[in-house]
Amino acid sequence: MDIAILGGTGKEGAGLGARWALAGHAILIGSRDAERAAAKAAELRERTGKPSITGHGNAEAARRGEIVVVALPATGLAATLPEAREACRGKVVVSTVVPLTFGGPRLFTPPPAGSSAEEVQALLPEARVVGAFHHIAAHELSATEHAIECDLLVCGADAAAKETAMELGRSMGLRPLDAGPLTNAGPVEGITAVLATINRRYKLKNSGIKITGP
Amino acid sequence: MDIAILGGTGKEGAGLGARWALAGHAILIGSRDAERAAAKAAELRERTGKPSITGHGNAEAARRGEIVVVALPATGLAATLPEAREACRGKVVVSTVVPLTFGGPRLFTPPPAGSSAEEVQALLPEARVVGAFHHIAAHELSATEHAIECDLLVCGADAAAKETAMELGRSMGLRPLDAGPLTNAGPVEGITAVLATINRRYKLKNSGIKITGP
Numbered sequence: 303m304d305i306a307i308l309g310g311t312g313k314e315g316a317g318l319g320a321r322w323a324l325a326g327h328a329i330l331i332g333s334r335d336a337e338r339a340a341a342k343a344a345e346l347r348e349r350t351g352k353p354s355i356t357g358h359g360n361a362e363a364a365r366r367g368e369i370v371v372v373a374l375p376a377t378g379l380a381a382t383l384p385e386a387r388e389a390c391r392g393k394v395v396v397s398t399v400v401p402l403t404f405g406g407p408r409l410f411t412p413p414p415a416g417s418s419a420e421e422v423q424a425l426l427p428e429a430r431v432v433g434a435f436h437h438i439a440a441h442e443l444s445a446t447e448h449a450i451e452c453d454l455l456v457c458g459a460d461a462a463a464k465e466t467a468m469e470l471g472r473s474m475g476l477r478p479l480d481a482g483p484l485t486n487a488g489p490v491e492g493i494t495a496v497l498a499t500i501n502r503r504y505k506l507k508n509s510g511i512k513i514t515g516p
Numbered sequence: 517m518d519i520a521i522l523g524g525t526g527k528e529g530a531g532l533g534a535r536w537a538l539a540g541h542a543i544l545i546g547s548r549d550a551e552r553a554a555a556k557a558a559e560l561r562e563r564t565g566k567p568s569i570t571g572h573g574n575a576e577a578a579r580r581g582e583i584v585v586v587a588l589p590a591t592g593l594a595a596t597l598p599e600a601r602e603a604c605r606g607k608v609v610v611s612t613v614v615p616l617t618f619g620g621p622r623l624f625t626p627p628p629a630g631s632s633a634e635e636v637q638a639l640l641p642e643a644r645v646v647g648a649f650h651h652i653a654a655h656e657l658s659a660t661e662h663a664i665e666c667d668l669l670v671c672g673a674d675a676a677a678k679e680t681a682m683e684l685g686r687s688m689g690l691r692p693l694d695a696g697p698l699t700n701a702g703p704v705e706g707i708t709a710v711l712a713t714i715n716r717r718y719k720l721k722n723s724g725i726k727i728t729g730p
Contacts, residue, residue: 408699410699455710482713485623486623492703499695500727503696504729506729509728510729511726512727513711513723514666514724514725514726515714515715515720516718516720
């Protein structure tokens with residue numbers, strides 16, 4: 303698969319790109335600044351030994367990708383996504399965005415839409431938006447030599463789009479679980495606030511979540 | 517400890533009461549209807565073989581308890597808690613309340629305060645409110661012969677109150693984790709929406725959550 307990662311120069315986006323490159327996918331790193339994207343792509347090619355990692359502007363990455371992953375900061379969606387709207391038409395778009403505000407009165411600060419994934423869907427109305435990969439610590443993604451101890455929670459309206467995201471998770475060794483419709487994205491994204499708090503309180507970098515039962 | 521459980525005739529409240537009675541605590545089941553509370557208390561005495569389980573009106577249970585557990589429906593807080601306000605002054609109050617709306621457009625429906633625990637704190641301003649025990653399936657609580665496969669996430673402003681809730685968790689074999697301030701109660705309560713969805717999709721009654729890392 304050709305996977306575009308908007309905001310792919312960030313820790314989470316770059317970590318996902320590295321894992322997927324190692325799993326055999328072609329990665330299109332997107333950034334506001336195409337030169338920064340190219341530099342990050344070169345760094346990831348070096349790190350993974352995989353040649354199929356390239357850098358582009360965000361909209362160009364979205365055009366070239368078969369799947370588009372949105373790994374932008376929560377506050378940057380409205381500025382960045384409209385230029386990618388046409389490129390995302392009909393495509394599976396995976397939002398990994400977490401609406402957290404550090405240093406404010408409240409860590410979890412979802413937008414009026416209810417969640418960042420729902421905001422992505424509102425900005426890309428013709429895309430098949432799925433929320434996933436919020437809980438996989440960047441620190442774990444970059445440590446590519448060991449397995450990630452975290453389940454993959456996937457939510458969205460489109461069952462086939464969810465299955466695509468689940469397959470992307472399996473390709474990096476994660477167990478995917480269907481966490482329901484996109485209206486569950488708020489609770490799914492909120493788990494990241496709990497994990498970030500636990501990381502701080504217990505001096506960790508890599509707390510994760512496992513669902514018991516299934 | 518003498519533990520009052522407001523809404524203790526419900527599945528979750530009664531399940532917690534049974535587990536705590538078996539751990540050696542005295543349980544005061546509270547209900548709007550003192551007779552229903554007395555009947556549930558008799559049933560739990562029979563089930564657990566523990567004599568120290570009694571039934572009362574909610575306000576009376578709150579007065580008698582050293583710790584007050586709020587296991588009411590999310591929509592019933594404003595109607596029930598004001599009459600218990602004086603009785604809860606200075607006490608540790610544990611909110612297990614989850615703001616879920618089944619059959620509507622959105623499962624997770626927190627109140628304007630941000631979470632049910634924050635609504636409890638607003639209604640009981642002199643109480644030391646903690647959010648906890650949202651994820652322990654009633655089905656698991658009632659199966660008192662086996663250990664519960666779920667971590668206990670505790671949030672709140674008062675460190676000593678949190679420690680009390682953590683100790684209540686340890687007394688039923690749970691591993692407690694500090695999930696931060698009461699402003700994290702929304703994300704903590706939201707996890708129940710994810711678990712309820714997974715229960716439905718995977719035909720389970722007892723999904724739970726484990727935090728990896730700590």
